[in-house]
Amino acid sequence: HHDDTGRRRVLLKLSGEVFGGGRVGIDTEVIRGIAEQIAATVGQVETSIVIGGGNFFRGAELSQAGMDRSRADYMGMLGTVMNSLALQDFLEQAGIDTRVQSAITMPQVAETYIPRRAIRHMQKDRVVIFGAGAGLPYFSTDTVAAQRALEIHADEVLVAKNGVDGIYTSDPNKDPNAERLYNLTYDEAMKRNIRVMDQTAFSLCRDNNVAMRVFGMQGEGNVTKALLGEEMGTLVTK
């Protein structure tokens, strides 16, 4: 494509739960660590990021508790913006220019989502964080990660997981015979009902032929390695 600088371009999906360190709110030391690992790669790879919001609110849970689903989903999306601002802060402390682009307009807080501008930022060695999901209730940040990856022409979607280092034949935390899969097709992932990403994200990536690497963020420097393209975890392809 015409905007290609020849550098690898990736979309990194981080779960909100990681940002919370297992609690509601943010664990600043966790976020600082992730920011430093991302900062170490800037200049070598063009990075954009989608962060979940599970450490604040999940629309489906609030709706189960009686709230209107759409309003609850907007609360979930606003949570992702808070996570985005936190990561922006620690990236900038690590010396990296960072832009947050929000799918819900809030110009005091973040740029508006403008995909071509996001690409320009990355070409100028800025990290771009996409906040507020798709701006649409009933969507997930998984789906948004896939959609943004496609729109900005990312070469790969990187899915950082907590507590597991890839996709297994069954849940490795429950089944001692679970085996890690090194390669998997999207069709297999969907057939096996692998919940690492939602089905919409898998099918978007399958239909548009973008690879997804699922890796564990626990190991020393794992986020850096994944960003730089090291083979790790599980690669899901068409």
Ligand code: UDP
């Ligand atoms: N959300 C939404 N539309 C989007 C993205 C997110 O409505 O495009 C809401 C939804 O309520 C979701 C919440 O934001 O539960 C937090 O996102 P998600 O559950 O994907 O976060 P994660 O589980 O990855 O931390």
